[in-house]
Amino acid sequence: MIPVCPTTALPPGEAIRVDADEPIAVFNVDGDFYAIDDTCTHQDASLADGWVDGCAVECPLHASCFDLRTGKVSGPPAKTPVGTHRVVVQDGTIYVQPGTAADGAA
């Protein structure tokens, strides 16, 4: 598991990029944490730079939206989903488990 940051450092609506083998973006949606691949499947935008809208993030470059729970993409130009990763909160710290799909992910 990779430690990300204290829960207090990631307020609702915000995202943080975690450097792993493949970078991961961790989001806070109204107190729930989600982790997906940080790199957009269209080009190389960092999804942590995107805009969080409900349970989706809009890519900062060309506006494809990815569901934070499932990784699914809503529409062009991206065509393929992003991977999801399990998030664990322990003693006020957020951790991600790279390679382990989030519960409920497709």
Added chain:
Amino acid sequence: MSPTIAVVGASLAGLSAARALRDQSYDGRIVVIGDEVHAPYDRPPLSKGFLAGTASLEDITLGAPDDAELRLEWRLGTTAVGLDHRSRSVLLHDGSEVRADGVVLATGARARRLPGGKGLDGVHVLRSLDDAIALRVDLATAERLVVIGAGFIGAEVASTARTLGLQVTVVETQPVPLAGPLGPEMGGVCAELHADHGTRLLTGTGVAGLVGTGRVEAVDLTDGTRLPADVVVVGIGATPNTEWLADSGVALGNGVLTDARGATTIPGVVAVGDCAAAWSASHGRHVRIEHWTHALEQPAAAVATLLGTGGPAPTPVPYFWSDQYGARIQFAGSRRDGDVARVVEGSCADRSFLVAYERDGHPVAVLGMNQPRLFTRWRRQLRSAVPATS
């Protein structure tokens, strides 16, 4: 019999309209008519990754794995030549017709060519996949490229050609490139990218003519300069494809005229994307928008109009981007002359900045170079007076 909706045009706007019809629970037939033989593909990469050879045809197709669920009837390689508004039939070049209960006009625009062009080999425009393939082949053996027009397409082609190792000269009639969309000040800043990357930019001079027999050899400028060229790319804007509607009774201007919700002057016919000029209350006239995001998003409202379920007219914030010389340029909002451009982050010299355009002290548009995170926040909040700070 189940109803039929004909979508004329199989690029982003047409495909988005077809998807929106299903999203909005339309269950009848959808016939998509496209004059190109190719299945829908994405145009922005044609001047960038696809031209450079780093993106494949598969990379740029717009089709998605679950598109089969859309149950679309494709008529590709088929040109629409007329619309009979009494029977609401789309007439096709082979003499057949598609009778429809509703029609979506999405025929896009085509690249403008040089007036008096002599049909020389080596002279290209860039709009379609076939254009891009032909240009790519020509660039592979060329040394000197002249790009006519320093707009976004011209700049992107110049940038790609530099990465391919060509000597590139860009010619622009206006004193400052991109002054229309970005204003003279910021247009000038973006144009500095050319010099940064070894492209020669000549401004304030027009093209007197092309030189060559059979194949282009040079470009003559109005100031008397002769620029030797193996390949010439003409990037001087686009013209809406509406001639086929001349006898249809649909009102035309600079594009198919529609109200703010996409309705044309004929009931049951809506228009979307680059071919449509929609009424804009804020401009007080019809405005034709050629942005990618517009072709993606606006069809949903037009389709709702067609289905009779339309709500209030959408008021999107226009957004476009350009990738050149490794720089990400993003612009959102509506700028006009007199707006004040203010750097709110970074610096122009560093090629990393965010500029807000202000009118009466309020931000009305925003331009970012290599600032996607901040840009996204400003774009989202353009409608409120106070944007986020980080």
